[in-house]
Amino acid sequence: MSNKGLIKTVFYLFTMVILSFSAKAQKPKMYYGDTSALGVPFSKDPTVIKFKGKYLMYFSMRMIDDKTNGMNGWQIGIAESSDLYNWKKIGEIKPEADYEKKGLCAPGALVRDGKVHLFYQTYGNFEKDAICHAWSSDGIQFTRDSSNPIFHPTGEWTNGRAIDAEVHFFKNQYFLHFATRDKSGKIQKQGVATAPANTDFKRSDWKQAVDSSILKPELPWEGECVEGASVITKNKKLYMFYAGAYNNAPQQIGIAESSDGLTWKRLSDKPFLPNGKPGSWNSSESGHPGIFQDSNGKTYLFYQGNNDNGKTWYLSNIPIGWSEKGPYIRK
Template identity: 30%
Template sequence: QFPRFPSNLLVDRSGLLPVYEKGLTLVSEAETLTQLLGANTNPDVATAFLAAITQFWREPENIGELLADVEAERLAAYGPIEPAGSTQSPPTFAVAQEEPVVAAIDTLGQRVAPGAALYHEGQFHLFLNRFDSFPGAVTVHYATSTDGHNWSEAAGEPILTTAAVPFAEVAAVAADVLVEPDGTWVLYFHTWQTYSLVNGAGVIGRATAPGPQGPWTVDPEPLLTMAADPAAWDGGQVSIADVVRTADGYLLYYTGASPAGLMQIGLATSSDGRTWTKYDDPATTAAPYADSDPVVANGSTGAWDSAAAFHAHVVAGPAGFLMLYKTLGTPTPVGFASSPDGVHWQKAEAPLFAADLLPGSSAIGSLSLLAHDGQLWLYSEQFRGSRNRTDIYLLQAPLP
């Protein structure tokens, strides 16, 4: 009985036959090794060793028919998958300028973070989260730029406050923005319901407006919530929405957290931008993945991202989708993953960079990513010289 392939594994099916033939060779070698083991150790150990290998490698009458049966079963369960050769080369980021593009303003808070960045109709747009400490109240402000480097912040009141969101307890944090074909602006945000950094118990909502300076109308209910089962992988919180509009609808990437605080990256899809369905791998039927699954999980023990995979930012490029994401650590590492379809992702083996890519920086807070004019523009909240104050810096890379 062959094990099923997990649905998020990119498999080159042409490699199945040589792999199987190698297994038959291993069985032959195991028989010889078993004889040696039997002469020098407990015969029961030698017998168990051979049985453990041969139970997975039984020579059929027709290898071709066996492989066809395995492939048919996999197709019925998971559908077609892309070959493994579809991954993209990781981008190489550099600091665009030594000075921040947006600085903290003491009267508005010691920290400023790039909530959502967008290039639209010849102009860069940035929705800023300003606050003193987190978790804590956040105000969202709006700024524009003609070149992505020099920014002008709109005067007056913030465009969104925590108090304006009926289902936000502690904070409402801007996370992404897009403009619909009819000209409607949509701002995605997440809430923080407690003063705990480990488990904010938050949800994802949205606000709409005829233009970037409003007036903004908050939907009365969140569009994505944590799992009903507290034992689920995203049963503790959902946050940091990153939305990509495609020809078929919308992809919403989010950070899901377990009640214990383990963060992984999930996906929800929608045809209209209002009703969302979380991605669910049919092969996983037990907790914590019974009802939905992460599309980018934390790494295995010892991997650079074993502590977490969160804060995903996705853009569609000429070769497919690419993602930047964070993990926990000092200085904060940022990783890369690529996908042919936005659902099945392959992670790079090592981080792209860490906070110290910017000299003197000790950690990265929030990120916001956009693609424009053949370049990736990454706006990064950096702790530089102080653990209490942040500014926004620009990192750039050629679009792969």
């Protein structure tokens, strides 16, 4: 080999080493993707709770048909952690009821009176997809609500679809924030329903709070979609972390605030958490937020990302701080 060829080879190997170290450095502290269904990391739509001393994360994962060994809709995965960064899968919630036969996904969870309450959507029925409810004493085995599905919206502003449930207690009532679409099925937007403080979350307790969208895509980066709302109370206000634009458009995370849960105002016309730069692990998107406040008061924003336009999906989190102006990303 000539000196020129040797120099080129050394330069190439050096470049590969640098890129390798760079790729590893780009990976966040939490970098979770379940491989049990597809053989590649594929986890979406995280929601996290603390229950009986452990952290539990519920997420959407693909479902495999045992007969054909092919993809057949969605189910919900359950992972456990002791530190919020390292996760181990401990269970799955598979379709059981007839209304779930095409799949279930996009969970939202809360703890009340020693039980985990899970709110999730049916899948594969498009405008007939609706919000369901189940509860558990151990966080793994769930009992379905006999009144399922518990909610879908009505009115000329919606096609009747309800997905991405988020249930949050505020001012002595429960708010169910959900995503729906317009009559054409093109524009995805947010709606809200309410239930009294003493509810057991059954269908008859939920009432559509307004006959219109409470947050719809308006900014250029939001495209045709606002979805995946995740809500927290701070400074006597509600803060909604939401996903703007459809998956890999890229989807990015924005923030809105409200004093009543019905009227919302964006904190910025720019994403709070944008997709990553080219070559990073989340260059295709940073999407579907899940805000979590630990028992010590610390707050973490969970979200999904990938860099291959959805061939794989990882879950991660970032620490969130708070000021009078609202949330910020802690370093």
